[in-house]
Amino acid sequence: MINAEKGKFLAIHTHSPLITPVILSGGAGSRLWPLSTQTKPKQFHALAGAVTMFGQTLKRVAADQAAQFGAPVVICGLSHFGPVSEELARENVTDATIVLEPKPRNTAPALAVAALIQAERDPEALMLVLPADHVIARPENLHQACLNACAAALDGRIVTFAVTPTAPETGYGYIKSGEALGEGVFAVEAFREKPDLATAEAYLADGHYAWNAGIFFFKASAFLAELELYAPEVLVAAREALAQGRRDEGCVFLDEAAFVKAPSISVDYAVMEPTDRAAVVPVDMGWNDVGSFLTLWDLAEKDANANVSQGPTALFDTQGCLVRSEETPVALIGVEDLVVIATAQGILVMHKDRAQDVRLAADAFKAKS
Amino acid sequence: MINAEKGKFLAIHTHSPLITPVILSGGAGSRLWPLSTQTKPKQFHALAGAVTMFGQTLKRVAADQAAQFGAPVVICGLSHFGPVSEELARENVTDATIVLEPKPRNTAPALAVAALIQAERDPEALMLVLPADHVIARPENLHQACLNACAAALDGRIVTFAVTPTAPETGYGYIKSGEALGEGVFAVEAFREKPDLATAEAYLADGHYAWNAGIFFFKASAFLAELELYAPEVLVAAREALAQGRRDEGCVFLDEAAFVKAPSISVDYAVMEPTDRAAVVPVDMGWNDVGSFLTLWDLAEKDANANVSQGPTALFDTQGCLVRSEETPVALIGVEDLVVIATAQGILVMHKDRAQDVRLAADAFKAKS
Numbered sequence: 001m002i003n004a005e006k007g008k009f010l011a012i013h014t015h016s017p018l019i020t021p022v023i024l025s026g027g028a029g030s031r032l033w034p035l036s037t038q039t040k041p042k043q044f045h046a047l048a049g050a051v052t053m054f055g056q057t058l059k060r061v062a063a064d065q066a067a068q069f070g071a072p073v074v075i076c077g078l079s080h081f082g083p084v085s086e087e088l089a090r091e092n093v094t095d096a097t098i099v100l101e102p103k104p105r106n107t108a109p110a111l112a113v114a115a116l117i118q119a120e121r122d123p124e125a126l127m128l129v130l131p132a133d134h135v136i137a138r139p140e141n142l143h144q145a146c147l148n149a150c151a152a153a154l155d156g157r158i159v160t161f162a163v164t165p166t167a168p169e170t171g172y173g174y175i176k177s178g179e180a181l182g183e184g185v186f187a188v189e190a191f192r193e194k195p196d197l198a199t200a201e202a203y204l205a206d207g208h209y210a211w212n213a214g215i216f217f218f219k220a221s222a223f224l225a226e227l228e229l230y231a232p233e234v235l236v237a238a239r240e241a242l243a244q245g246r247r248d249e250g251c252v253f254l255d256e257a258a259f260v261k262a263p264s265i266s267v268d269y270a271v272m273e274p275t276d277r278a279a280v281v282p283v284d285m286g287w288n289d290v291g292s293f294l295t296l297w298d299l300a301e302k303d304a305n306a307n308v309s310q311g312p313t314a315l316f317d318t319q320g321c322l323v324r325s326e327e328t329p330v331a332l333i334g335v336e337d338l339v340v341i342a343t344a345q346g347i348l349v350m351h352k353d354r355a356q357d358v359r360l361a362a363d364a365f366k367a368k369s
Numbered sequence: 370m371i372n373a374e375k376g377k378f379l380a381i382h383t384h385s386p387l388i389t390p391v392i393l394s395g396g397a398g399s400r401l402w403p404l405s406t407q408t409k410p411k412q413f414h415a416l417a418g419a420v421t422m423f424g425q426t427l428k429r430v431a432a433d434q435a436a437q438f439g440a441p442v443v444i445c446g447l448s449h450f451g452p453v454s455e456e457l458a459r460e461n462v463t464d465a466t467i468v469l470e471p472k473p474r475n476t477a478p479a480l481a482v483a484a485l486i487q488a489e490r491d492p493e494a495l496m497l498v499l500p501a502d503h504v505i506a507r508p509e510n511l512h513q514a515c516l517n518a519c520a521a522a523l524d525g526r527i528v529t530f531a532v533t534p535t536a537p538e539t540g541y542g543y544i545k546s547g548e549a550l551g552e553g554v555f556a557v558e559a560f561r562e563k564p565d566l567a568t569a570e571a572y573l574a575d576g577h578y579a580w581n582a583g584i585f586f587f588k589a590s591a592f593l594a595e596l597e598l599y600a601p602e603v604l605v606a607a608r609e610a611l612a613q614g615r616r617d618e619g620c621v622f623l624d625e626a627a628f629v630k631a632p633s634i635s636v637d638y639a640v641m642e643p644t645d646r647a648a649v650v651p652v653d654m655g656w657n658d659v660g661s662f663l664t665l666w667d668l669a670e671k672d673a674n675a676n677v678s679q680g681p682t683a684l685f686d687t688q689g690c691l692v693r694s695e696e697t698p699v700a701l702i703g704v705e706d707l708v709v710i711a712t713a714q715g716i717l718v719m720h721k722d723r724a725q726d727v728r729l730a731a732d733a734f735k736a737k738s
Contacts, residue, residue: 034698314733316726329403329715331730334723338704340716346698347711349718354703357685361700364683 017126017154018070019146021061022114024214025054025076025084025132026104030362031291034346035324043133044083047290048299054084054132058091061128066143069128071095073117075110076132078102081251095250102256107214108270109262112227112238113254115220123221126153129267131214135299137286142215145184145283149217152185157279158226158271159185159217162210164284168200171291173212173268175280188278191268210282213289216267217281226277231270237262293339293348294355297322311342320352386495386523387439388515390430391483393583394423394445394453394501395473399731400660403715404693412502413452416659417668423453423501427460428508430497435512438497440464442486444479445501447471450620464619471625476583477639478631481596481607482623484589492590495522498636500583504668506655511584514553514652518586521554526648527595527640528554528586531579533653537569540660542581542637544649557647560637579651582658585636586650595646600639606631662708662717663724666691680711689721 028041036042043054051059061069072093076084078100088096099113111129118125128146136142142161149159162175171194178189191212195203203209227235237258244255272278290296300308300322307315311325318332325342332340339355341348348361397410405411412423420428430438441462445453447469457465468482480498487494497515505511511530518528531544540563547558560581564572572578596604606627613624641647659665669677669691676684680694687701694711701709708724710717717730 033700312734314730316729317723325716328711328713329734330718331402331715331733332718333726333729334720335707335718338718340718342697342711342716344697346700347694347709347716349699349701349704349707349709351703354686357702360685360702361683364700365681365698 017124017150018068019061019126019128019217020070020118021072022111022127022129023054023057023061023072023074023132024107024110024129025074025080026101026107026110027131027133028077029133029291030359030366031356032293032296032341033358033362033365034343034348035341037343037345039079039345040083041080041133042290044080044087047296048135048288052087053135053290054087055091056135057130057132058087058093060136060139060142061130062091062093066140067128067146070125071097073097073099073114073127074132075099075101075114077104097250097252099252100254101259102254103260104264105259105262106264107267108227108231108234108265109238109241109259111216111223111267112231112234112262113242113252115223115227116238116242117252118220119224123219123224124154125220126150127216127218127220127223129214129216131289133290134213135286135288135290137288139285141283141285145281145285146217148183149185149279149281152181152279153217153219153222156219156222156225156277157181157185158223158275158277159279159281160188160272161213161215161217161281161283161285163213163287164282165204165209165211168197168204169211170194170197170200174200174203174209175212177208177210177280177282181279185279185281188272188280191273210280211287212268213287214268222277223271226271226275230274231263231265234262234265234270292355293322293341293350293358294352297339297352322352386493386519387437388430388495388497388586389439389487390441391480391487391496391498392423392426392430392441392443392501393476393479393498394443394449395470395476395479396500396502397446398502398660399728399735400725401662401665402727402731402734403712403717404710406712406714408448408714409452410449410502411659413449413456416665417504417657421456422504422659423456424460425504426499426501427456427462429505429511430499431460431462435509436497436515439494440466442466442468442483442496443501444468444470444483446473466619466621468621469623470628471623472629473633474628474631475633476636477596477600477603477634478607478610478628480585480592480636481600481603481631482611482621484592484596485607485611486621487589488593492588492593493523494589495519496585496587496589496592498583498585500658502659503582504655504657504659506657508654510652510654514650514654515586517552518554518648518650521550521648522586522588522591525588525591525594525646526550526554527592527644527646528648528650529557529641530582530584530586530650530652530654532582532656533651534573534578534580537566537573538580539563539566539569543569543572543578544581546577546579546649546651550648554648554650557641557649560642579649580656581637582656583637585641591646592640595640595644599643600632600634603631603634603639661724662691662710662719662727663721666708666721691721
């Protein structure tokens, strides 16, 4: 059934252009401490299902999916070369290009480098940019959105796939759709920062707003042109970092001195907000950024007492808890609505309502170490 | 001031007999899992203050205390030879005899062996038996009780130092005092099992009941005579375990085949209850058996939010908790009245009211390993 569906897409779109997946794996968020750490950030953990989030991202853009995906480009920090290589090997991806950032400079310089590399091969090639640490439960809808947005992207639009909102979330930025450019493709009318609850409710009721998920789709040459216009210093630094760097067996080592001259700026601020070429495609793709332990508990299958547990755990008279241990046995007795996370790096015991405050713990121990 | 007090006792009692401390270190309770484990039970942890409970017990019967203490005898399991040796070295005790039990057989066989060893040296010598894992905040009162009870013990009484109750505790056995035998020394009228609350309240109001703390004081020959009468099979096995065992540099290795023939029985059941030579001395000694994490929290100094923490911990919006970590950083966010204990063996997260249920966790992981 699913293969038949895929076959149909392939048949219809055999002439659709090859898409280069670009996987952004630069993050090392502290919102899931002590699970997510600098050494092993979120994307290298199996948070939803048996496969790591990085692995799920690779599967999402594998060559056998509906859209025609080519060899991926992965952008990560130098210290994550090991886990990235392991992930690629596990998914049997042998043709990836790994771009190693000597220092994190946010997303605009990273994508500038990716677009320059792609332009060397084919400046008209399309690129799909995906963060490595998101859940997308319905990738087929993202694939369909790629196909729908091909014309706009080939026409030089910088497309962002936004998430059809399902609740008045205050933790995300929103994108307002303007005039229609094609089937489900709209000009961006406005970007909105994280709203308060009343505003978020109004956005939800309005129907023209979608969550900004940091997923982009564009032609390499078009993105470089917009960078040239709105963030030339990013482009100069990226070009120089590539020229002064070296390449070795599918790895691109950027020159540190050149790369750090790039301002640390997101692609949203550097390109999407200033450009008049921005387009948005709202997609109902079952997206989740797994931004907190509460989300992790929400996503997971629960036992009869609404507990979610993983690893060597024993629960007695315990309700509504999320418990994970990597190795050390963890026992819970007579507690409820707690998040308990145990790794070799640290142990977190937190009321589930305080999931937004995990940074307190991460910072406390970062300061001490 | 304290030295002057000690000097006074020494001056008054220069002719009081030498007392051999016997330290029972055979326990490996699971009520403080994962702190207390078979490998490193409670007595080898610093639970109240900076010194381990074993170390505190040694200090309590050091030669420089008010009563005249001689070289100690320590009874422990074979696997605890290492920590016991370390404790003795740390307290500069070089003249101890370490009796190594090949298997645990409860307290009666252990004390039979200790009394036989003591009787070889001097059958008329007094022995003070102390569990290695109790807190005694006012040891001077215990010392005074020893001096007060000397006459009764030399007269062949098997004395138990019971604890003047301060609350209607239902977790302890009680001893009822009968006729006076001397200054603060009474014949035992009855032993009572752990009472219900109403009974415990009646005991407290009555004034003749004290907690059985497992602290004994007797002449070696007298104890052996009572064993001969009431538990001859214990005495035979102990004598044989010594005869077939070997001795080496202050260590006594009991013969396993002989020792395990002793019934596993407490000194309370084997001797104290059947004998008509039992005496009791209620002592207000600030005793605590630190039998649960709630007790540990009760005993410890608290911060402004009623938290007790030890090790690498960070607490945010947290009240009334006991937190200990041996090594891994532990963060608590927005929780209250929890016990959180982290060791390499396990992690316990428990409501403080459930301190009596720790065995659930200990058993769960024992069964799995």
